[in-house]
Amino acid sequence: MVSLNDTQSMPVATKRRLIVLTGPTAAGKGTVEGVLREKHPNIWLSVSATTRKPRYDEFNGIHYWFIDEEEFERRKRNGEFLETAIVHGMAHYGTLIQPVLDHLAQNVPTLLEIDLQGARRVKQEASRLGLEVVYVFIAPPSFEELKRRLIGRGTETPEQQAKRLQTAKVEMAASSEFDFVIVNDDAQRAADELWKIIAKEYDLD
Numbered sequence: 001m002v003s004l005n006d007t008q009s010m011p012v013a014t015k016r017r018l019i020v021l022t023g024p025t026a027a028g029k030g031t032v033e034g035v036l037r038e039k040h041p042n043i044w045l046s047v048s049a050t051t052r053k054p055r056y057d058e059f060n061g062i063h064y065w066f067i068d069e070e071e072f073e074r075r076k077r078n079g080e081f082l083e084t085a086i087v088h089g090m091a092h093y094g095t096l097i098q099p100v101l102d103h104l105a106q107n108v109p110t111l112l113e114i115d116l117q118g119a120r121r122v123k124q125e126a127s128r129l130g131l132e133v134v135y136v137f138i139a140p141p142s143f144e145e146l147k148r149r150l151i152g153r154g155t156e157t158p159e160q161q162a163k164r165l166q167t168a169k170v171e172m173a174a175s176s177e178f179d180f181v182i183v184n185d186d187a188q189r190a191a192d193e194l195w196k197i198i199a200k201e202y203d204l205d
Contacts, residue, residue: 016104017131018126019110019112019198020112020119021033021114022113023137024140024172025165026153027138027139027140028140029138032182032191035188035191040109040195044108044111045112047065047099048095049066049072049093049096051067065096069092072092079097080096081097082095082121082125082129083114083125087167090163093114093118095112095118100112101129109198109201109202116170116174123135134201135177135180136178136180136197137175137181137182139183143168143169147165150165
């Protein structure tokens with residue numbers, strides 16, 4: 001596993017394309033990723049840093065790097081993030097540059113899951129860093145299905161649910177900004193569709 005501290009060397013250009021995955025809350029991105037990585041464990045999923053508190057089933061360095069506001073701001077000032085964003089107005093999230101570049105340089109299929117704000121910031125930074133990027137949007141079958149999934153998972157308060165649903169409307173309206181849109185009406189099928197995109201980019205079977 002790449003350490004959180006392994007972010008000190010300068011960015012280098014790479015020929016492989018980073019796969020950026022975005023979608024609204026409760027669209028099932030994590031489920032699709034889980035199915036995908038069961039079938040293709042060679043894929044590396046970037047671990048984001050966040051200032052929010054971990055949920056009961058989340059572990060540091062596996063699901064996120066959980067850090068406090070002070071450390072997040074220090075790393076941001078040092079230019080260690082590819083992108084940062086405040087999500088749902090509640091917490092900071094960011095992608096550390098160097099682990100992404102290291103895996104791309106090793107020709108490891110590299111997947112970055114971020115929100116709409118983050119994807120737009122990656123677009124702004126990509127040319128400066130010599131990155132080529134493929135943007136993939138995971139969409140729910142409908143907004144009503146997304147709402148059902150969000151409420152059903154029971155991990156947020158009603159106030160948090162309302163904020164996430166409002167954000168989801170904005171994100172779903174922006175799906176045309178992406179190179180590919182995958183509707184997650186079936187996780188197995190969606191994962192297979194995502195793999196076809198990745199396999200083409202990395203010359204894999």
